[in-house]
Amino acid sequence: MTDDLLARATALDAADPLAAFRDRFVPTSAVSYLDGNSLGRPLEATARLLDDFVRGQWGGRLIRGWTDGWMDWPLTLGDRLGAVALGAAAGQTVVADSTTVLLYKLTRAAVDARPDRRTVVLDTDNFPTDRYILEGIAAERGLTLHWIETDPVTGVHPAQVADAVGPDTALVLFSHVAYRSGWLADVAEINRIAHAAGALTLWDLCHSAGSVPIRLDEWGVDLAVGCSYKYLNGGPGAPAFGYLRQGLQDELRQPIQGWMGHRAVFEMGPGYQPASGARALLSGTPPILAMVPMHANLDMLAEAGIEAVRTKSLLLTGLVLDIADAWLTPLGVEVVSPREPERRGGHVTLRRAGFEELLEPLWDSGVIPDYRRPDGLRIGPAPLSTSFTEVHHGLSILRDLAEKQR
Incomplete structure (x- = not known):
C-alpha cells in the first residue's frame, strides 16, 4: 500500500498543470509544509516587490506616493x-x-x-x-x-x-x-x-x-x-x-x-x-x-485560475484522506472532516489524543501541520505551493511518530 500511495502521489505530480508555480515561492527548510490554511508561503516576486517599494516608491517618491x-x-x-x-x-x-x-x-x-x-x-x-x-x-x-x-x-x-x-x-x-x-x-x-x-x-x-x-x-x-x-x-x-x-x-x-x-x-x-x-x-x-x-x-x-486551484485542492485533500485511512486510522486516528468533495474545503483535520506531544518531533523532522486543541491536527496543503509527494512524505513521518507514540 505504501508503494501504491507513493506511486499515486508521483503520478499526480507528473500530471499537475500547476506544478510550475511551486518554483515561484521562496525556498523553505521544511520538508513538508502542511499549514497553508494558516499561513501561506512567500513568493520570490513578493521579495522583489517589497525591495522595489522600499527603495523606489517609499524611498524615491516619499510622501508623493500617496498621490501616485x-x-x-x-x-x-x-x-x-x-x-x-x-x-x-x-x-x-x-x-x-x-x-x-x-x-x-x-x-x-x-x-x-x-x-x-x-x-x-x-x-x-x-x-x-x-x-x-x-x-x-x-x-x-x-x-x-x-x-x-x-x-x-x-x-x-x-x-x-x-x-x-x-x-x-x-x-x-x-x-x-x-x-x-x-x-x-x-x-x-x-x-x-x-x-x-x-x-x-x-x-x-x-x-x-x-x-x-x-x-x-x-x-x-x-x-x-x-x-x-x-x-x-x-x-x-x-x-x-x-x-x-x-x-x-x-x-x-x-x-x-x-x-x-x-x-x-x-x-x-x-x-x-x-x-x-x-x-x-x-x-x-x-x-x-x-x-x-x-x-x-x-x-x-x-494566472493559475481559482477553478484549477480548487481542482488540485480536492486532489490533495483526497490523497490526505486515503493516506489517513491506510496508515493512520489503524493507529487510532480519526478523520473529522467531510469526505464528500462538494462539502470539503481546503484542509483535512485528523484527531487523536496525544497529538500535541507530536508537534515538536514533527517540526524537528521538517513537517509542519497546524494543531488545534484539544487533539486535532489540520493538514492544509496549499495547491500552488504544495506537491503531492510532499504530502505523502509528511504523512509518512506522522505515521512513524504516531506508531512510536502508541
Whole structure:
C-alpha cells in the first residue's frame, strides 16, 4: 500500500498543470509544509516587490506616493481581489484593517440597519473571533444571540438555519469553510433562507479565499470579511478585506468614523460625512507596506485560475484522506472532516489524543501541520505551493511518530 500511495502521489505530480508555480515561492527548510490554511508561503516576486517599494516608491517618491496611487490601493486591490477570488463586481470590496476589526464594523452596520430586530444567529463552532465579536456587540447593543449547535465534523446546515431564523432576526453570521473541520457551507441556500426571513447575511471567508471558488454576487451575499495571509500568501498580519453588497451601501453605516472613510479625505472638515460606496468602510490610514504582497499574489492566482486551484485542492485533500485511512486510522486516528468533495474545503483535520506531544518531533523532522486543541491536527496543503509527494512524505513521518507514540 505504501508503494501504491507513493506511486499515486508521483503520478499526480507528473500530471499537475500547476506544478510550475511551486518554483515561484521562496525556498523553505521544511520538508513538508502542511499549514497553508494558516499561513501561506512567500513568493520570490513578493521579495522583489517589497525591495522595489522600499527603495523606489517609499524611498524615491516619499510622501508623493500617496498621490501616485497609494490612497486608492484599498479600493483597487479590493476590486482585483473581488474579480480574481471572490466573484464580486467592482466597487464592493476594500482591503483594510484586520478580520476582527472588519467583523466589528460590518456586524455593527448590519444590526444598526435593522433596529426593529434584536436577534443574531451564529453557530457554536465558528472561529473564536467571530463569536467574541458577536458577544461584545450583543452586550453593547442589547441583542440576543441565537446559537446553532453544530457538529465540528459537519458544520452548519441550511435546515438548522431555517429553524433558527424568524421575524426578529437581524443578521446571520457563519464561516464559508469551518476553521476546525473544513466543512464547506451551502452559502446560496443559507442566504435564501435568511433573506426570506428578512435577515442580512455576513460570511467569514478566511478559510476559503484563494482556495475555494467564491461567488458573492451570484450567491446574494450581503456582507463578507476575510484575511489575506492564508491561501492568498499575504504574510503574517497581512490586511483583511471586507465586502459590502452594492444595494446596501447607501443604507449601512459602519461605526468607526475615521478620516479615510470621509467623502473628502483632505478637506479636514468639522463633521463626519461618509464617502459613497465601499470606501465608507475605511477608517484609518491604509497599511500600504503590508498591501504590497497582494499585488504579486493576485497576479499569480489570476494566472493559475481559482477553478484549477480548487481542482488540485480536492486532489490533495483526497490523497490526505486515503493516506489517513491506510496508515493512520489503524493507529487510532480519526478523520473529522467531510469526505464528500462538494462539502470539503481546503484542509483535512485528523484527531487523536496525544497529538500535541507530536508537534515538536514533527517540526524537528521538517513537517509542519497546524494543531488545534484539544487533539486535532489540520493538514492544509496549499495547491500552488504544495506537491503531492510532499504530502505523502509528511504523512509518512506522522505515521512513524504516531506508531512510536502508541
